Amino acid sequence: MNKEVVIKKCNICNTVVRVLEGNSDISCCGNKMVTLTPNSVEASFEKHMPTYEKAGDKISVTVNHVMDDDHYIEYILYVYDNKEEMVKFNPGEVAKCTFDYVKGAKIYSYCNKHGLWGCEVE
Ligand SMILES: [Fe+2]
Structure with a gap:
């Protein structure tokens, strides 16, 4: 069973951290960082939600979003399972990558303006 990923953001300086263990309060710029939950920010669903296509034992993940x-x-x-893989992108690149197909895996995408989005692999 996958544990929920805990990602926190400072709403002042926009620092984002991935919490490895626990979910205690972390402060930045003198304030508590906010825990991001997938789909928590109002914005266009179809532009942020990762989509995937299965091909054999791989999946190709895409986020149809401006870069x-x-x-x-x-x-x-x-x-x-007990693994996490992260692919980082720069402006101008295409938000697309490939992973091994794992049923029940969670895919998250992070937009610098609209936050965290996520879905589960079926
Ligand atoms: Fe966005």
């Missing part, structure tokens, strides 16, 4: 200098998908995170 502008000030607005882009920073990373795709793939979580399964």
Whole structure:
């Protein structure tokens, strides 16, 4: 069973951290960091939700989102069993990557403006 990924953000300086263990309060810029939950920010669902296509024992993951200098998908995170794989992106690149197919794995995408999105591999 996959544990829920805990990602926190400072709403002042926009620092984002991945918590490896626990979910205690972490402060940044003098305030508590906010725990991000997938789909928590109002924005276009279809532009942020990762989609995937299965091909044999692999899946190709895509996020159909702009990749502008000030607005882009920073990373795709793939979580399964006791493993996590992260692919980071830069503006101008295509938010697309490939992972091993694992039923029940979770796929997260992170937009620098609209937060965390996620789905589960069926
Ligand atoms: Fe966005």
